Amino acid sequence: MPDQVELLRRLIVVDSVNPDLVPGGSGEAAIADYCAGWLAERGFEITWLEERPGRPSVVAVARGSGGGPALMLNGHLDTVTLAGYDGDPLAPRVEDGRLYGRGAFDMKSGLAAMMTAAARAVAAGPLRGDLLVCCVADEEHSSAGTEEVLRGFSADAAIVTEPSHLEITLAHKGFAWFDVVVEGVAAHGSRPDLGVDAIAKAGHFLVAIEEWGERLAAGPAHPLLGRGSVHASLIRGGEEASSYPAACRITVERRTVPGERPEAELAAILDRLAATVPGFAYRLEPGLRREPFEADREAAIVRTVLAQAEQVLGRPPVIRAEPFWTDCALLAGAGIPCLLVGVDGGGAHAATEWVELDSLDRLTELLTRTIWEFCS
Structure with a gap:
């Protein structure tokens, strides 16, 4: 099983329901601990952020050798409710090229892809720029996790790995x-x-x-x-x-x-x-x-992702905008050029949720190539 698929399975098993959405929800502590341990084993420096008790975010940093731009990857740890899910939401199931479970689409697939890509890029050789992997709390409610991260960390560019059907999101309301x-x-x-x-x-x-x-x-x-x-x-x-x-x-x-x-x-x-x-x-x-968000199409991270996406997909990627809000606006507001790209699938916040595993593989490859190209 590819690394990113096995990692996704392990992430889905961990209950991380946002307690601001569901009173009594488990929160992000257990899944943050797992992500921190996984990244630490692969040589990343771990910073644990927990201004709100029980609602931690993790920033894992691979220091570059110097002279290259820093890249931040951002993905959220929390999910919506488990109630009303068709079957066991914490028992990942693979069927017909799809993996099912709560958070499979929104957005533990994005976490798995960015963590795996970061580990592969670092293992392939030293990067010139720093690489920051931010696993954040509370995106499904008020984005307190990304706000806390931005009070202590910055980068020259960022990618949010929310699901986007492998299309490049350059704006949202x-x-x-x-x-x-x-x-x-x-x-x-x-x-x-x-x-x-x-x-x-x-x-x-x-x-x-x-x-x-x-x-x-x-x-x-x-x-x-x-x-x-x-x-x-x-x-x-x-x-x-x-x-x-x-x-x-x-x-x-x-x-x-x-x-x-x-x-x-x-x-x-x-x-x-x-x-x-x-x-x-x-x-x-x-x-x-x-605030709404709109990326600069001439920004280095946008040009890099578009070029790498064309290589991975075998065609020019679709450029899209979202009607909903994402953490891209917070990153852009902090002066970090960014964009959003994520997996294909469906069922976000619904009774059945899934990710197309082929898209998970492609996203992981796209992110790995982008990290290497941008940070080197």
């Missing part, structure tokens, strides 16, 4: 979350003269969100990512049937492409409503925000 609290005045239901219905006032805002989405859908499109979008995710208001509600809280998600300013757009909509709708008052509470 960002997102911003907002809570809009539409304010009313609480009163008994029999006293409309005293009460202001926050839920009814919020209706004006919900209509404005729909109109905002229509404007985005009709506006200019990014060449890879298309258009941004907006929707109301959550709504909560009122206490009981016989009272005017004092507040109605609406959570809004805005998916963004490069160059957009969602805060300014939202503030303008709310200010217009406050000026035109009698009794409309609001409070805006910004939440989590993650």
Whole structure:
């Protein structure tokens, strides 16, 4: 069995459900320990990062001989829930060229490929530049692992090995979350003269969100990512049937492409409503925000990966963009040119998950070639 397949099997056996997604989940400690031991046995210097107890990330470094650029490989240790999986999610199974199990696609296959490629490249001879293998916690929730890594480590370029069907991802959307609290005045239901219905006032805002989405859908499109979008995710208001509600809280998600300013757009909509709708008052509470990502196609790492992918695939690789957010944006925000490439397969977050083993082999070869070319 190829090294990367056996390593993937061993990684899938280790429960690493993100406890921020599933209360009581095992977290990343056991799988981080396994990855650290595996890489240490192959000569890597290990740094254990654990600002949040029980939520470690591992940075394994192979020091270069000097004079070459440093390359960072990034992959996440955590998975989504095991509940509802069809069969035993921690018992990897090979059938018809596929390996099944939770995390097989998203993204223990990427971990196995980058760890194996790093070990092969280092064993083949000294690299000039440093090679950093970052096995990070918490990508499935808030990416605390990559944020912690970037507070202590950097590189001249990076590759994230999230699954991408062996296509080269050079852009992805960002997102911003907002809570809009539409304010009313609480009163008994029999006293409309005293009460202001926050839920009814919020209706004006919900209509404005729909109109905002229509404007985005009709506006200019990014060449890879298309258009941004907006929707109301959550709504909560009122206490009981016989009272005017004092507040109605609406959570809004805005998916963004490069160059957009969602805060300014939202503030303008709310200010217009406050000026035109009698009794409309609001409070805006910004939440989590993650920036969109777009790689520079002329960056050395992009040109290197594209050239090596063509060699491994026997054809020019497909260039793609993702509608979802990834750790690429954090790396790029830290000034590290990067891109994303990973295996083929399916079933991410689903009841059945698998990786196409041929793609795992190809990804491992692509990463091995890229490490050697870039760091040497």
